[in-house]
Amino acid sequence: MRRANFKTSPRMLLISVGRLAGRRALTQLTPCCSRFNHNSSASSENDDQNKAPAEDSESLDDDRQHVFRAYNVITQAKSVVKLEYSQKSIKRFRRDYTLPPEAMVGLRNAVLESDLPAKVLQHDADQLLQQLDQRRFPASPEAVKETRDELKAKLQEDEPHNDIELGDGPIADKVKQAQEYSLRRKVDRIMKKTHFNWKPLNFHNQQTALAYALCRLAPNYAEVARVLEEFNRIPDYVPKSVLDYGSGVGGAFWAIFQKWGNQVESYTSVDVSDIMTQLSMDIMRKYSPVLDTESASPLLHKSSSFRRHLVPSPSATYDMVIVHRTLCELGSRQSRLELIDTLWKRTNKYLVLIDSGLVDSFRTILECRDFLLTEGVHLADNIIPYLQQNNAWTPLIESPLKDKEMSRLEKYALISEQLPHLKLPTVVEPATVFAPCPHDLGCPMVSTMDSCTFDVHYRPVRADCKRYKQERDDGRMATRMSFVIMEKGLRQPGPETIRLIENRTRNRHNVCDVCTAYKGLQRFTVAKSDGALFKMIKARNQGEPLPLTMNVLESNELDFDINEEPNSEGGEFESSDKNPKNSKK
Incomplete structure (x- = not known):
């Protein structure tokens, strides 16, 4: 396919218009802000947007x-x-987060190689975006059953002939079965219109994967890039290994790559969808900025790996583990906590959890946070044999350990103070909150109907040169998220x-x-x-x-x-x- 000249400015990324030999060419793929500020040069625009405030x-x-x-x-x-x-001093965060030009090039070429017109892909992306913005976490089986019973009771009260006695016999049994079947169908139709109708996302072909990339790659990148700004307070910090669990189309990769580049020695992406993984690889491919052809090196990052599942060996650990908008795809609370437990064992230093700005997303993030904080000070069942083996079992240690009125935190704190040279076994390794909470206490917003969420501004990307209704005059849009960064170890005085x-x-x-x-x-x-x-x-x-x-x-x-x-x-x-x-x- 013939490729068009391509400008790498993040404000103006155009693809030529044309139809060659009856074949469609992509009309335009550009950030929606490209209609503004045309008087600045490409290099100055790129520097201004990627430069953090002093x-x-x-x-x-x-x-x-x-x-x-x-x-x-x-x-x-x-x-x-x-x-x-x-x-x-604390460095200020950026005002907005624009998708890097290399990601624009990769997404453009992925859309160009598709068999579908760009307008069709963009239409699918717009429809998918509306669904994702209101995507709720799955309700518990108890909540679903309670809601179904309430709906069933209300519908039975509204039935005009529900008080008629049908008697016994085969005909009466068939009538009752038909009424029960009709009632279940009505309840199902009502439940489908609520958030109880949860289903995991399924990207069954390239069209749905490209639609997801068009509507979510830019905001996904912006959310992760905003969270990574929290590490500005650690001078010269660079994680040597990163695990992106539920990587999707690679939004977290671009945030990591723009912040630390190839200083990250290994980057591992895990996603169960082969179609999403393949699209992520296509977007990550390195292209020549002049000729716009594939160069010798296949991927931008020199050491990237892609997997469907985690490495079976528990010795495979990572300095940073990122879980971005993945917890919603797990059907129960128990499965989410089991995943957090597994990933915490694979974490050397930081576990980053990011999800949407809805209330149930915030509650889930808070649930995972509290799980690590509480279980991190919960002494394991083998604590007594461990202390006896290390000749530390004394009456002074036995007294708080067997006190049933003392909390887990108090027991852990007292025994740790008495035995500072020993690493006490706990259910999970101890954790502390790196960001955003300045404490490890309970969240004060739990008692309110509000949630601790943050707005992130970004430059949206479209393939049809139109505008989003939510887009501002300056070309920016906002996405809302909740997040937490958990750090291994106890909070140090400071x-x-x-x-x-x-x-x-x-x-x-x-x-x-x-x-x-x-x-x-x-x-x-x-x-x-x-x-x-x-x-x-x-x-x-x-x-x-x-x-x-x-x-x-x-x-x-x-x-x-x-x-x-x-x-x-x-x-x-x-x-x-x-x-x-x-x-x-």
Whole structure:
């Protein structure tokens, strides 16, 4: 097939229009923002979009007291806090994440080699995108059965002839069977229109795989690239080996490759779909930027491997394991936790879990997080033989171990303090939250109907040169996600950090919700008169860590763990003030 000249600018990637000898040529594959900012050159555009904002260089005036009134969003407890700049600066995250030009080239060539017109593929992609945006996690069998029973009872009440006695006999039995069959059909039709009609994604041919790549490659890349920004706080960190479980069309690969390139010594993609794996390989192929022909090296990454399942040997471990939008494809809670347990054993340092921004996705991410945190301090059944073998079984150790009123964490902490030279056996290896939580406690949002999700902006890609309805004037779209990065080991002592959860811009002031290490969700107001502090917070995106330390000077909060202890009425926490108001400085 004849190939068209191709510009590698991420804002303008065009494919020629034409029909040669009755054969179709792809009309156009371009980021939807290509109609804007045509006056910039390709090189400057690429540099501007891939360049992260500089580190915060401003500092607060030492002669000013940045003291604010704040209150806990959950407990409504009021406090007086003081904000100070931390000693370690934190690099700001990027505003948007554009798919790398190499990925654009690979996707374009994959679409060109397809037998279907680009408009047909794009139409399928638009239909698939609507389904994926509202894709829910499968409900538990208990919830499905309860819903079916409620629907069945309601339909039976609405039946006009449900009170007629049919009596006994073969004819009456057939009538009852017909009524039962009709009732089941009605219940099935209603259930299919709800999120209880869950089915795993099935990409049975190249057309569905290409449609998925057109609608999800760019946002998938943006989500993983945004999460990888969290590692900016570790200078010179590069994982030597990466496992992408449920790799799909390779969105995580492009985020890893753009951030660390070939510094990653091995990259392993695992996906049960051979069609998706083949398409991912096609997009990863290296093409000449001038002649647009295949070069000698087949893939961009020098050491990439593709598998349908994990390596059977448990000794095959990876510095970083990424699970991106894969947990939704598992049919039960038990299977998800078993997968997390398996992947945690294959993890050397970091396990990255990313899913959509729906509430049930957030609950599942939180469920996996809490599983690793709680089971990581749950002493294994062989703890007593292990201690006896190491000559550490003493009455001082036996007392907390056999105390039934003591929690798992308390037992683990006391025994670890007494035996610092021993690595205690636990159900899973101990874990701590690297991001986004600044703590290992329970999530304060559990008691609310809200979820901890973050928006990520990206430049969408289309094959028909049209626009999405959700697209902004500057050509950007937003995808919402929830994520957690789990790190092996226990949390080490260090400076406390706070994370910006909500940043509401008002007239000459910002209302900020921040997640703290020990004080839950705190809300305070920063005015324009606060100078450098106001400018810094206003420039930060939702979900970014703030280079600040928060010291509580005064508080009327009750002395209990706000993340674990609701009141007797359930749901809400005790508060000394039922109607708090936003307080200004």
